[in-house]
Amino acid sequence: MTTLITGGTGKTGSALARLLYAANRPFIVASRSGQAPEPFKSVVFNWHDAGTFENPFKVDPSIDRVYLVIPPGMDMMSFAGPFIDLAIVKGVKRFVLLTSTKSVAGGPAHGKVHQYLLDKGVDYAVLKPTWFMGELVPILSLNGKELKMALFLAATENFAHSYYRSIMDKDEISSATGDGKMPWVSCEDIAQAAFNELTAEKISNKEYFMLGPELHSCSEAAKILSSVLGREITHRKNTVEQQVEEFKKMGMPEPVGKALAFAQTSVAEGKEAVFMDEPEDRKYVGKRTLEQYFRENRHVWMKE
Ligand SMILES: NC(=O)c1ccc[n+]([C@@H]2O[C@H](COP(=O)([O-])OP(=O)(O)OC[C@H]3O[C@@H](n4cnc5c(N)ncnc54)[C@H](OP(=O)(O)O)[C@@H]3O)[C@@H](O)[C@H]2O)c1
Structure with missing residues (x-):
């Protein structure tokens, strides 16, 4: 077992x-x-x-x-x-x-x-x-400098990775998501669903969407993060081309940056928000909110 x-x-x-x-x-x-x-x-x-x-x-x-x-x-x-x-x-x-x-x-x-x-x-x-909020992962014993780097690398493609550098350097996040909203999901909620399936007497034998409890655009997310950090974080709304450039500057391989920027435009078109309207048996809605995630990981984006 x-x-x-x-x-x-x-x-x-x-x-x-x-x-x-x-x-x-x-x-x-x-x-x-x-x-x-x-x-x-x-x-x-x-x-x-x-x-x-x-x-x-x-x-x-x-x-x-x-x-x-x-x-x-x-x-x-x-x-x-x-x-x-x-x-x-x-x-x-x-x-x-x-x-x-x-x-x-x-x-x-x-x-x-x-x-x-x-x-x-x-x-x-x-x-x-759907899009991860992006929790930190436990890290093997490291010194302070390595730990900070590992937090950056291991954290997530989202708030603590792609957006990490620009939050620290420019107090901003940028995206091609426009005003599109997403049901940001916590990795802990995904793990809970996996745990339920792996340990249940009988597995569900089905597929379902994994969503968070609230829909937020990147601008709303930046506002929530601002209130948690006590400094203003803004959301720069990029075109898809600008976003591809942005990802390139972050050192992301071009095909990955293009795919990600393109995925962001589908958020802008409301294509990620609609998953919230799925019937109950086709979705698992986690409990953890974006604000909880920001509060619990506040130290990641604090400036010393
Ligand atoms: N981020 C998002 O917003 C998002 C949204 C929807 C779906 N997803 C999906 O989520 C998945 C990633 O899950 P995650 O975020 O939990 O993982 P993750 O944090 O990206 O970590 C990747 C894991 O895979 C292992 N790994 C990588 N290459 C490997 C290899 N060649 N052989 C064996 N292990 C390997 C790594 O372990 P070691 O380095 O220790 O080997 C690590 O444990 C992807 O399939 C992605 O498409 C992500």
Whole structure:
């Protein structure tokens, strides 16, 4: 009855590890380094090295459920497929897959993995989150300078990563989201849904959207952050071209920056807000608000 957490050192995986630990449920964290915060058990696992796929089952042959966080890329099935096959042979009976609101079974990238789980007829749940608020992840022992850098890198693509530098340097965030609102979701809420699916007597065998409890535009988010930090943070509304440039200046690879800026325009068109109107059985609405997230992580954006 052991859970293997792939992406177990990441934002949602580490939150899931904490929940399983608190509930006294056995689990193993998979990571490329084979390291995880004490006292979690961990194993070397690399999606891009099939030679590591057996490692978790050697450490604990009783693994029978897996949380799947698969690194980005269009060709995920080339490595996710063989791992899922092996896991089934080793006795895994249920999978919880993390994708995103836009991912559909049979579609590109995560969609193919989703479809594969359906085709295999295994017990599954597919969690489809909207934009993350972006929690911090526990970090192995580091000195002060490394810790600050690691907080920056590990935190998130959103408030504590993409936006971190401009919040610190210019007291602003910029985006091509315009006045579009998003149901920002907390990684802790995503982890709670994963925990529920992994530990329930019977898994749901369905896919659903993972949303936060409130809709906020980036301008509203900046206002909330301002009130938490006690200094004004503004939202600069960029065109998509300006935003691509902005991401380039941040050092983001161009295709990633373009994809992200394009995704922001879909927020501007209200395409992320509409998920709030989904029927109850097609969504999981978390409890944690953006304001709570900012308050709990206030130290990240404080200036000394
Ligand atoms: N951010 C958003 O707003 C958002 C919204 C919707 C969906 N998503 C989806 O969420 C997923 C990311 O989840 P997350 O935020 O919880 O993770 P994360 O914080 O981005 O961390 C990534 C994890 O994957 C592991 N990893 C990366 N490359 C690996 C490899 N080659 N082999 C094995 N492990 C590897 C890393 O572990 P090590 O470095 O220790 O190996 C780390 O634990 C992505 O699929 C993304 O599309 C994100």
